[in-house]
Amino acid sequence: MTTINDVARAAGVSPATVSRVFNGGRVTPERAERVRRAAEELGFAPNRVARSLRTQRGSVIGLVIPDIENPFFTSLARGVEDAAQQTNLSVVLCNSDGEVDKERRYLSIALAEHMAGVIVAAASRDRTDLSALTDRGMPVVAVDRRPRGASVDAVLVDNMHGGEAATEHLAARGYRRIACIAGPPGVSTAEERLAGYRDGLRAALRARDVPEDEIDDVLATLTRHGDYRVEGGRAAMAELLALPEPPDAVFVANNLMTVGALQALREAGLGPPDFGVLSFGDVPWAPLITPSLTAVELPSYDLGWTAAGLLQDRIAGRKKPLQTVVLRTALRVRDSTAGPRR
Amino acid sequence: MTTINDVARAAGVSPATVSRVFNGGRVTPERAERVRRAAEELGFAPNRVARSLRTQRGSVIGLVIPDIENPFFTSLARGVEDAAQQTNLSVVLCNSDGEVDKERRYLSIALAEHMAGVIVAAASRDRTDLSALTDRGMPVVAVDRRPRGASVDAVLVDNMHGGEAATEHLAARGYRRIACIAGPPGVSTAEERLAGYRDGLRAALRARDVPEDEIDDVLATLTRHGDYRVEGGRAAMAELLALPEPPDAVFVANNLMTVGALQALREAGLGPPDFGVLSFGDVPWAPLITPSLTAVELPSYDLGWTAAGLLQDRIAGRKKPLQTVVLRTALRVRDSTAGPRR
DNA sequence: CTGAAAGCGCTAACAA
DNA sequence: TTGTTAGCGCTTTCAG
Numbered sequence: 001m002t003t004i005n006d007v008a009r010a011a012g013v014s015p016a017t018v019s020r021v022f023n024g025g026r027v028t029p030e031r032a033e034r035v036r037r038a039a040e041e042l043g044f045a046p047n048r049v050a051r052s053l054r055t056q057r058g059s060v061i062g063l064v065i066p067d068i069e070n071p072f073f074t075s076l077a078r079g080v081e082d083a084a085q086q087t088n089l090s091v092v093l094c095n096s097d098g099e100v101d102k103e104r105r106y107l108s109i110a111l112a113e114h115m116a117g118v119i120v121a122a123a124s125r126d127r128t129d130l131s132a133l134t135d136r137g138m139p140v141v142a143v144d145r146r147p148r149g150a151s152v153d154a155v156l157v158d159n160m161h162g163g164e165a166a167t168e169h170l171a172a173r174g175y176r177r178i179a180c181i182a183g184p185p186g187v188s189t190a191e192e193r194l195a196g197y198r199d200g201l202r203a204a205l206r207a208r209d210v211p212e213d214e215i216d217d218v219l220a221t222l223t224r225h226g227d228y229r230v231e232g233g234r235a236a237m238a239e240l241l242a243l244p245e246p247p248d249a250v251f252v253a254n255n256l257m258t259v260g261a262l263q264a265l266r267e268a269g270l271g272p273p274d275f276g277v278l279s280f281g282d283v284p285w286a287p288l289i290t291p292s293l294t295a296v297e298l299p300s301y302d303l304g305w306t307a308a309g310l311l312q313d314r315i316a317g318r319k320k321p322l323q324t325v326v327l328r329t330a331l332r333v334r335d336s337t338a339g340p341r342r
Numbered sequence: 343m344t345t346i347n348d349v350a351r352a353a354g355v356s357p358a359t360v361s362r363v364f365n366g367g368r369v370t371p372e373r374a375e376r377v378r379r380a381a382e383e384l385g386f387a388p389n390r391v392a393r394s395l396r397t398q399r400g401s402v403i404g405l406v407i408p409d410i411e412n413p414f415f416t417s418l419a420r421g422v423e424d425a426a427q428q429t430n431l432s433v434v435l436c437n438s439d440g441e442v443d444k445e446r447r448y449l450s451i452a453l454a455e456h457m458a459g460v461i462v463a464a465a466s467r468d469r470t471d472l473s474a475l476t477d478r479g480m481p482v483v484a485v486d487r488r489p490r491g492a493s494v495d496a497v498l499v500d501n502m503h504g505g506e507a508a509t510e511h512l513a514a515r516g517y518r519r520i521a522c523i524a525g526p527p528g529v530s531t532a533e534e535r536l537a538g539y540r541d542g543l544r545a546a547l548r549a550r551d552v553p554e555d556e557i558d559d560v561l562a563t564l565t566r567h568g569d570y571r572v573e574g575g576r577a578a579m580a581e582l583l584a585l586p587e588p589p590d591a592v593f594v595a596n597n598l599m600t601v602g603a604l605q606a607l608r609e610a611g612l613g614p615p616d617f618g619v620l621s622f623g624d625v626p627w628a629p630l631i632t633p634s635l636t637a638v639e640l641p642s643y644d645l646g647w648t649a650a651g652l653l654q655d656r657i658a659g660r661k662k663p664l665q666t667v668v669l670r671t672a673l674r675v676r677d678s679t680a681g682p683r684r
Numbered sequence: 685c686t687g688a689a690a691g692c693g694c695t696a697a698c699a700a
Numbered sequence: 701t702t703g704t705t706a707g708c709g710c711t712t713t714c715a716g
Contacts, residue, residue, distance in 0.1 A: 001478065003693055014703045019695055026701060043474075048454045049394045050693035053708050058391065060434070060455075068419060074411045081437055090451055092402075093435035095423060109432055112390040113402070132385075136343060230629060263629050287572065287605060288630040345709055356687045361711055368685060392709035395692050 002042040011038035022046055052114055060090050061311060062110040062118040063304075066098040071284045072255060072300045073121065076143065079304025080119060087312055089116060100127045107133060117311045119304075122147045125188040139314035143307040145188045146324070153314065154324045155307040159189050159280075162296040162329035163196020166251050166278050169294070169331060171204035173339040175249035175276045178204070179222040181236040181261060183253045187228075193253045193280055194223070222247055226257045233257025237264035248340055249276030255283045255295075262289065272336035282332075291335035299327045344384045353380040364388055394456055402432050403653060404452040404460040405646075408440040413626045414597070414642050415463065418485065421646025422461060429654055431458060442469045449475060459653045461646075464489045467530055481656035485649040487530065488666070495656070496666045497649045501531050501622075504638040504671035505538020508593050508620050511636070511673055513546035515681040517591035517618045520546075521564040523578040523603060525595045529570075535595045535622055536565070564589055568599045575599025579606035590682055591618030597625045597637075604631065614678035624674075633677035641669045 008015040011034045020027050021035045038044075052058040063080050065073040081091050092115070096103035103123045110118045111132065117139035122128035128147040133140050142154040170178045180197045183190025198219055205215045224239055226232030233252060237260065240247055252258040258279035265271050272291055279295040286293055306325055313320065350357040353376045362369050363377045380386075394400040405422050407415040423433050434457070438445035445465045452460045453474065459481035464470035470489040475482050484496040512520045522539045525532025540561055547557045566581055568574030575594060579602065582589055594600040600621035607613050614633055621637040628635055648667055655662065 001693095004695095005693080015693090016695075016703060016705095017701090020702090023695080028701070031702090045450060045454045047395075047456065047693050048451075049391055049400065049456045050708090051695075052391045053389075053395050053692090053710090054694045054696085056708070069413065069416050071411065074416065077410060078437070090434065090436070090448075090455075092432070093419075094432070095420065106432075108387060109390075112387045113432075114389065114391045259627055259629055266632060283627075283630075285601060285625075285627045285630065287601060288625075288627065290608070343709095346711095347709080357709090358687060358689095358711080359685090362686090365711080370685065373686090389709050392692090393711075395694090395708090396710045396712085398692070 001047075002044045004044070004046065006042055007035060007039050007044050010042060011035045056114065057315075058114045058116050059088065060092055060113065060115050061308075061315075062092045062094055062106065062115050064094045064096055064103060064106050064110075064118065064120045066096050066103075066121055066123050068093065068095040070256065072281055072298065075300040076121070076304035079301040079306075080308045081304075083305045083308030083312070089312070096123045098123050100124050103128060111136060111138065117141070117315050119143050119307045119311055120147075121145055125186055139311055141307045141311045141314070143303055148188075151322060153307075153310045153322055155303055155310065156324065156326050157189070157298055157303065158326050158328050159192035160196040160199070162280060162298075162331075163193040163251070163253075164200040165196075165329075165331050166280065166296050167197050167200025168204065169333065170249045170251060170276050170278055170337060171200070171207075173276065173337050175337075175340055177218075177222065177245065177247040177249070178276070179240045179247035179250045180224070181233055181240075181250060181252045181257055182223055182225050183228050183257075185225055190225075190228075190253060197223075197251055226253070226260075228254045228256060230256050230260040230263075233260025234264045235260070237261040238268075241265075241268050241270070248274075249278070249337070251278050251280070253280050255279055255281040258283050258293070273338035274341050276340070277336045289336075291338070294334045294337040295332050297330045297332045299329070302327055343389070344386045346386070346388065348384055349377060349381050349386050352384060353377045398456065399657075400456045400458050401430060402434055402455065402457050403650070403657075404434045404436055404448065404455075404457050406436045406438055406445060406448050406452075406460065406462045408438050408445075408463055408465050410435065410437040414623060414640065417642040418463070418646035421643040421648075422650045423646075425647045425650035425654070431654070438465045440465050442466050445470060453478065453480065458657050459483070461485055461649045461653055462489075463487065481653055483649045483653045483656070485645055493664060495649075495652045495664055497645055497652065498666065498668050499531075499640055499645065500668050500670050501534035502538040502541075504622060504640075504673075505535040505593070505595075506542040507538075507671070507673050508622065508638050509539045509542025510546065511675065512591045512593060512618050512620055512679060513542070513549075515618065515679050517679075517682060519560075519564065519587065519589040519591070520618070521566070521582045521589035521592045523575055523582070523592060523594045523599055524565060524567050525570050525599075527567055532567075532570070532595060539565075539593055568595070568602075570596045570598060572598050572602040572605075575602025576606045577602070579603040580610075583607075583610050583612070590616075591620070591679070593620050593622070595622050597621055597623040600625050600635070600637075615680035616683050618682070619678045631678075633680070636676045636679040637674050639672045639674045641671070644669055 004015045004018045008018045021032050084091050094106040100123050119141045121144045130150045140152045146154040182194040224236035226236045252261050281298050282295050346357045346360045350360045363374050426433050436448040461483045463486045472492045482494045488496040524536040566578035568578045623640050624637050
């Protein structure tokens with residue numbers, strides 16, 4: 001492995017000069033050229049490990065996500081990656097699998113590897129602990145979910161508003177018993193989407209002069225919790241359909257559970273648009289679905305891009321107060337919520 | 343940041359001893375315990391950067407894939423990750439986007455970061471160049487595709503056998519005119535799968551006493567090339583359906599094209615199992631499809647797992663001759679090939 | 685079994 | 701502008 005010293009010798013300059021050539025220091029063009037030629041000839045590439053050790057700052061950022069197989073997170077990852085390219089940072093993708101332990105392992109690796117910073121889509125709102133990083137001054141940005149009490153920048157989605165808009169849309173289209181398949185309790189996105197659903201449905205019921213005390217009953221009856229995975233969505237949908245008074249529409253709190261819900265509906269001989277289906281988050285491979293699916297579209301790519309931007313600001317040492325950026329969702333109306341048959 | 347020296351001082355031993363405690367050197371239990379307690383108290387974690395510099399061997403392996411949004415590769419990535427965990431290696435995921443330039447950039451980063459090794463799903467069979475790594479002695483394993491002329495271990499899939507088995511299955515189920523939507527000409531995986539189809543169909547036709555010279559005609563007529571994407575599959579399927587004597591089944595050479603083919607069929611008012619559909623590679627979100635889809639399953643996870651195993655052998659310095667591991671595919675029979683209506 | 689000491693390759697003061 | 705020098709935190713001989 002050729003080092004900076006080999007190049008220095010070959011070019012007849014000092015190692016410091018070689019370093020300067022590679023880091024934008026002031027060097028006379030003539031010598032700089034000599035150095036570059038020597039480096040080229042010897043096939044020299046600066047040893048980033050040595051550099052990191054010396055500068056106390058790596059050129060890698062960690063991205064910790066709970067599910068690498070969920071298209072939402074891969075798209076987010078692309079956003080991070082594209083943004084990072086611009087500053088010559090590379091991205092290490094760490095899959096926590098939604099497990100707090102695995103996540104902790106990765107976070108401590110980030111520390112030990114002296115990464116430049118970390119972007120985290122937390123596995124748990126209550127149990128993910130970012131303090132080990134922030135205490136030691138490592139820049140951290142939370143994305144999609146913000147762990148409780150963490151004092152870090154965050155880029156989030158306006159879940160509550162999205163959930164409310166979705167529910168209002170279903171009501172406006174004439175569905176009367178709108179159910180909700182919510183995410184896991186304790187996950188912030190899940191709770192916010194659920195809150196949006198509640199507000200939206202409450203308003204709709206009031207508009208129909210449903211008595212206040214019945215409203216709470218209805219809300220409780222029509223809500224099920226899933227695990228943000230296909231199987232959970234299927235099970236929850238099946239339960240809802242088994243209700244004495246089953247729903248005629250469902251708001252599903254994430255994309256994978258929507259896939260499961262659609263399966264359960266099909267098995268029961270039901271389907272959109274007679275039974276309204278609205279997904280929070282686009283469903284992968286939507287072309288496979290007929291009728292086309294109404295969904296709350298999430299800015300997954302921008303989430304990643306924005307988070308990476310904030311992180312780079314911190315890495316560059318810009319001292320701003322903590323920021324929380326909230327990105328809006330967009331309701332994409334398609335055919336699965338066309339309204340129940342008359 | 344607390345260092346090994348801080349711990350040494352606190353425990354009243356030398357830094358060397360602390361190092362030994364953390365690396366399985368021989369230390370008397372009593373002192374080891376003292377060191378561990380001190381480390382615990384100070385919240386010490388060994389600086390991996392310094393260690394890498396010193397030992398000249400990092401604890402990160404790079405995984406370069408052409409498309410992070412393709413489920414095939416994310417599954418492969420999980421395989422790599424799980425295997426790496428066992429040796430305490432972490433995995434850096436690098437997305438080349440199928441671009442040789444981006445790929446080259448990542449490969450040189452791998453070198454500069456002194457990674458322990460690299461697993462590459464090459465962006466191009468002809469233009470991906472691994473020699474920069476192998477020349478400098480960095481362990482490299484090719485996965486899914488082996489770049490031409492690279493002398494590295496490789497883990498591949500038995501494409502030809504899979505194609506043949508698929509076609510035989512369709513014939514056995516009673517389909518008479520079995521078409522093929524092949525991949526792009528010049529791509530090795532595409533050609534191997536096509537060859538499998540040809541062999542399989544030829545055998546089936548012979549069994550039906552179709553004259554040899556007609557067989558070639560049939561093969562030519564019933565084959566279309568697509569681009570491994572949804573739209574290509576749809577177009578190819580549409581062409582096949584427009585034939586004077588259209589097929590009654592199709593073998594589609596990759597997952598995305600299958601999605602397109604299914605769309606085209608639906609538009610024509612056709613569908614499995616009357617029209618047999620068999621996909622090479624599982625279709626993402628297969629649960630969305632009714633009837634369920636028969637597919638040649640690719641061992642994507644095992645591909646990653648196996649590649650990581652080979653890489654670890656190399657990293658550990660085991661000197662074996664170069665290996666090429668070929669993993670078998672498995673035909674997963676489901677409902678889309680139940681056979682044509684009587 | 686333990687400690688002292690010498691770097692791994694690079695960068696950042698400081699002098700020249 | 702350039703070179704000299706002193707480490708970054710760790711591992712690893714080599715003596716003891």
